[in-house]
Amino acid sequence: MAASGSALALAARLRALDDGALARLVTQRLVRESGIRDFFDLAEALLDRSSIQAALERLDRGTLALLAVAGELAESAGAPTAEQLSARLDLPVADVRERIATALDAGLLGTESGRYAPWDAVVEQLRAWPAFGLPAGRDLVDGSPPAVLEPVSEADVRFIDRGAGDRAFGTLGAVTETLLALREAPARRLARGGLALPDARRLAAIAGVDAGEVELLLDIASRAGLAVLAGTEWVATDRLTDWLAGSRIDRWGELASGWLSRLPDDLRDLLRMRAHAVWGDGLLDYLDWLYPAGASWVRERAVIAARTAELLGITGAGAPSSAGARLLLDGTEAAAEAMAASFPAEVDNVYLQHDLSVIAPGPLRVDLETRLRVMAEVEARGLASSFRITAVSLTRALVAGETATSIREFLGTLSLTGIPQPLDYLITDTDARFGTLRVGQIDGAIGSYVRSVDAELLRQLAVDQALAPLAFDSTDPHRLTTRFDVGLLYTSLLDARYPVVAEDGSGRLIAIRAQRRSTGGGELVTQDTAAVLVQRVREGAAAAPEEADRAWLARQLELAIKGKVTVTVTVRLPDDSLAEYVLEPAALAGGRLRARDRRSDIERTLPLSSIVAVANA
Numbered sequence: 001m002a003a004s005g006s007a008l009a010l011a012a013r014l015r016a017l018d019d020g021a022l023a024r025l026v027t028q029r030l031v032r033e034s035g036i037r038d039f040f041d042l043a044e045a046l047l048d049r050s051s052i053q054a055a056l057e058r059l060d061r062g063t064l065a066l067l068a069v070a071g072e073l074a075e076s077a078g079a080p081t082a083e084q085l086s087a088r089l090d091l092p093v094a095d096v097r098e099r100i101a102t103a104l105d106a107g108l109l110g111t112e113s114g115r116y117a118p119w120d121a122v123v124e125q126l127r128a129w130p131a132f133g134l135p136a137g138r139d140l141v142d143g144s145p146p147a148v149l150e151p152v153s154e155a156d157v158r159f160i161d162r163g164a165g166d167r168a169f170g171t172l173g174a175v176t177e178t179l180l181a182l183r184e185a186p187a188r189r190l191a192r193g194g195l196a197l198p199d200a201r202r203l204a205a206i207a208g209v210d211a212g213e214v215e216l217l218l219d220i221a222s223r224a225g226l227a228v229l230a231g232t233e234w235v236a237t238d239r240l241t242d243w244l245a246g247s248r249i250d251r252w253g254e255l256a257s258g259w260l261s262r263l264p265d266d267l268r269d270l271l272r273m274r275a276h277a278v279w280g281d282g283l284l285d286y287l288d289w290l291y292p293a294g295a296s297w298v299r300e301r302a303v304i305a306a307r308t309a310e311l312l313g314i315t316g317a318g319a320p321s322s323a324g325a326r327l328l329l330d331g332t333e334a335a336a337e338a339m340a341a342s343f344p345a346e347v348d349n350v351y352l353q354h355d356l357s358v359i360a361p362g363p364l365r366v367d368l369e370t371r372l373r374v375m376a377e378v379e380a381r382g383l384a385s386s387f388r389i390t391a392v393s394l395t396r397a398l399v400a401g402e403t404a405t406s407i408r409e410f411l412g413t414l415s416l417t418g419i420p421q422p423l424d425y426l427i428t429d430t431d432a433r434f435g436t437l438r439v440g441q442i443d444g445a446i447g448s449y450v451r452s453v454d455a456e457l458l459r460q461l462a463v464d465q466a467l468a469p470l471a472f473d474s475t476d477p478h479r480l481t482t483r484f485d486v487g488l489l490y491t492s493l494l495d496a497r498y499p500v501v502a503e504d505g506s507g508r509l510i511a512i513r514a515q516r517r518s519t520g521g522g523e524l525v526t527q528d529t530a531a532v533l534v535q536r537v538r539e540g541a542a543a544a545p546e547e548a549d550r551a552w553l554a555r556q557l558e559l560a561i562k563g564k565v566t567v568t569v570t571v572r573l574p575d576d577s578l579a580e581y582v583l584e585p586a587a588l589a590g591g592r593l594r595a596r597d598r599r600s601d602i603e604r605t606l607p608l609s610s611i612v613a614v615a616n617a
Contacts, residue, residue: 006119008556008565009110009616011043015552019538023530025107029055033533040555042537046107047121055106056125057294060266061140064126064292065089066099067108068137070116071123079115089141135292146285150278152319160316164323165342168313169363171220172252173381174207176244178217179226179236181206186233187218195234208381213311220308224258247366249343253336256312256327263305266290271305275328279306280318313339344383352415354422358387368414374400375407389423394430395499399511404431433499440503441486448486450493450500451479466496487512556614557593561585566598570613571606578612 014022029046036042045051056064069088073080082100086093100116103109108122118126130136135143152160187199195203195214204211218234221227225239243251260268267287274283283306284299291298309315314324314335323342327335347362350372358376360369361384369385375397376387397407404427412419437452452458455477462472462480470492472480482489486502490512493500502512560567566584573579581604583595593606 006110006121007040007043007047007559007563008567008614010046010107010119011039011556011559013110014039014042014107014537019534021105022534022537025105026530026533028058028105029107031530031533033529033536036533036537038555039537040559042533044559047119049121049125052108052119052121052125053293055108056122057291057297059102059106059108059293060290061143061292062095063099063102065137065140066096067103067118067122068126068140070109071118071126072137074117075123079110079112079117081114082116085116129293140292143289145289146282149274150280150282152276152278156317156319157322160319160321161323161342164313164316164321165339165344166313167311167316168252168323168339169248169343170382171217171311171313172248172255174209174213175217175221175226175255176251177207177378177381178203178214179221179240182227182234182236183240186230186235188233189229191232216304216308216311219304220255220259220312223262223308224255226254226258244370245366248346248363249336249340252312252339252343253332256314256323256335256339257332259305259308259312259314260327260332264301267302267305272328275320275325278319279315313342348414349416350387350414351417352411352420352423353417354420356389356420356423356426358389360385360387371410372414375402375411389426390497391426391430391433391499392494392497394427395434395501398431398434399501399509404428430499435501435509437493437498437500438503438507438509439486439490439493439500440505442481443505447481447483448489449475449479449481450489453478461493461498464496467492550608553611553614554588554608557585557588557608557611560614561588565616568615569593569595569606569611570615571610572612573610581606 014025017025025046026042029051031042031045031051036045056067059067066085066089070080070085073084073088080088082093082096085100086096089096100109100111103116103118104111109116109118111117126137181203185202187203188196190196194200195218197211200211200214203214203217207214207217209217218227222229224243226237226243227234228237243254246254263271270283270286270290271279284302287298287302288295306315306318309324313321314327315321320328321338323335323339326338344363346365347360348365348368349361350364351359351361353359357379358372363383364372364385372387374393376389376393379386379388394407398404402410407427408419408424411423436454437450437457439448439450441448450458450461450472458474458478458480461467462474470482470484470489472482475481490500490502502510504510556567559565564584566582569581569583571579571581581595582598583593583604584598585593585595586603587594588608591608593608593611595604595606596602597604
């Protein structure tokens with residue numbers, strides 16, 4: 001069958017798919033939407049040799065072997081059934097059907113009446129592999145895998161576990177800080193890949209890691225459903241609040257579970273086989289064998305999985321920790337139980353210093369740390385963390401519902417050193433000034449205002465160079481306005497260290513979140529390319545039924561003419577009976593088809609309106 005013949009059959013198959021299956025195929029095959037108007041254009045894009053090669057690179061050896069054998073049988077004896085493929089591959093029929101489903105989902109296999117054959121472009125690409133140093137069909141079927149499993153001794157496991165707990169605890173803290181930072185301001189992803197440098201540096205400083213590790217932290221968070229790439233920006237998801245409320249070991253469990261669940265099935269199964277063995281080069285060698293054409297992406301995927309596993313304490317020195325082995329074999333709960341023994345003990349007291357810093361001598365109990373963060377800024381974290389209390393942080397606590405009394409009671413109970421006099425003064429002063437500097441949205445107009453009974457404070461705001469971009473207008477001595485949204489005004493004043501609060505139209509204090517943008521700008525792009533493409537090809541076939549059928553037939557015939565493909569054309573005769581002709585179409589113009597009849601070897605001219613079906617001969 002010629003390539004255009006494959007395109008005819010594939011276009012018909014694509015037309016029969018539902019929108020979900022079609023979108024998954026387009027996404028899996030990385031189809032670009034430009035230049036695609038209908039199902040025929042999409043079929044030709046999927047059968048492009050470079051697209052076929054890219055798809056084959058993502059298939060494991062078993063599915064590649066099925067395609068190679070199906071292609072051979074289709075040429076010698078006709079398209080085979082699943083049972084015939086089972087006999088040829090010496091595999092259970094159930095396993096063969098799984099491989100068939102994989103190949104069908106990838107758009108590499110055609111099917112009709114329970115028989116299967118790869119598209120011609122797939123067969124041709126596989127045949128060309130040996131010239132590029134890739135395995136031939138027989139090697140795909142008969143090749144034996146490398147079998148190198150180096151066991152991990154008990155002494156090695158004890159050594160691995162000591163470091164795994166420290167790394168897991170450190171990574172948990174870094175991921176937590178990264179997510180809290182994303183909740184305040186998203187991080188921009190560049191079109192060529194990677195984070196914008198200012199955002200990478202910002203997140204690295206907050207998380208206390210090298211800039212090169214930030215993307216690994218985002219990968220860990222996204223696998224757990226805590227961060228998502230929304231268009232061009234990384235943002236925290238709504239799940240973050242519930243996750244933060246959990247214990248540290250529960251949080252780690254969710255990160256570890258996310259790591260495991262998001263592994264591809266084949267890699268997860270392979271790692272389970274190596275739950276008590278060194279991963280290392282032996283693992284990479286096996287993956288090279290399993291994905292013979294996918295060396296670059298397979299290794300990259302495995303290296304990222306291994307690197308994030310190391311950060312999470314699932315492995316150490318290239319071999320699973322006790323918690324990692326339990327995760328792979330017994331699940332998250334068992335893994336968390338094993339990891340808990342390696343986590344440092346939590347503390348429930350801190351040291352309050354005269355310089356307004358707060359020193360926690362160990363990991364502060366989660367509920368205490370959560371409340372402390374409302375009234376203090378994190379300065380450094382690790383096994384011992386430090387915080388700093390400021391007028392802005394105390395104002396934030398007052399907005400959240402704390403009072404001067406409740407703050408003193410909480411800090412007094414928490415502190416091993418009592419409340420230093422400078423802190424006591426700051427609490428008193430902040431409480432007295434609370435609510436004197438307020439922002440709100442201007443009713444019925446674009447823009448926002450800041451007001452205060454302290455006219456001198458407003459004059460200070462008006463000349464503050466850090467706030468110059470807001471371009472304040474003075475409407476009266478106690479009120480400044482700006483054309484910007486109240487969220488941006490509120491954030492700008494917070495960043496300039498002013499103890500500001502927000503109010504609604506009636507003057508009631510309200511809590512609003514700071515609205516910072518990614519340092520590199522970048523508009524959120526949420527439009528799904530696959531959905532756009534699916535909608536476009538559907539619209540191309542969504543005319544009135546009669547018009548859509550004529551357009552479909554015309555496109556089939558145009559493709560057959562282009563590829564010089566012989567087709568079977570069904571024609572409705574004047575007496576309403578049907579006749580089939582095996583034709584080689586030559587031209588389509590003026591609503592009439594001109595074609596060579598391959599059976600009678602004469603030229604026929606048929607009105608397009610009388611043609612009811614076109615199929616591969």
